[in-house]
Amino acid sequence: MGEIVVAITGASGAIYGKRLLEVLNSHGRDTRLVVSNAGEITLQHECGMSKETLAEMTNSVLDDEKNIGGKSASGSAKIDAVVICPCSGTTLGKLAAGISDNLVTRSAIVAMKERRKLILIPREAPYATIHLENMTKLSSNGSIIIPASPGFYNHPKSIDDLVDFIIARILDHLDIEHQVGKRWTGDEI
């Protein structure tokens, strides 16, 4: 199995990236973490932690966003997937335009050209038309868009339940067997 790259950008919802890394670590998956400059601010503001602390507590290899030649951006490295979680409107726009100016965007563009799985977790409210157009373009190019919009049909009791709703969908798309969150059986109503 190859590594999974998790990128945290400056959209609200750094907790999604944190939880994803925790779960991937508990499943024994090798992860690389790259955090954009804006992502460092939201990670500190929302989760009260640095990227170094997050990498250490989840056994992730931490890459510098400025290191454009990092392993996450290698076409020949064994990278299974890139997950940008959360994904800002800025990063969506760069990806839709083919811009790879830091390790987050470069890893994602390499994932596209190598036909690796690229999963984007955008968050904004409301979305501007340009965000929606960019998401349409990226989806058409094979990216999987999982908006940070948890469902309420499983009766979440906590923020952790809401976060896990999204994490479960990401794990499904990474083809990882898991017990995160409840699955809808069709007998609930």
Ligand SMILES: Cc1cc2nc3c(=O)[nH]c(=O)nc-3n(C[C@H](O)[C@H](O)[C@H](O)COP(=O)(O)O)c2cc1C
């Ligand atoms: C506290 C805070 C919350 C933010 N929330 C969002 C958000 O939910 N969605 C978004 O697209 N941008 C949000 N931003 C703005 C991004 O951080 C900004 O557009 C930045 O340029 C993103 O750069 P990056 O994609 O390299 O991380 C937020 C910024 C701050 C400081």
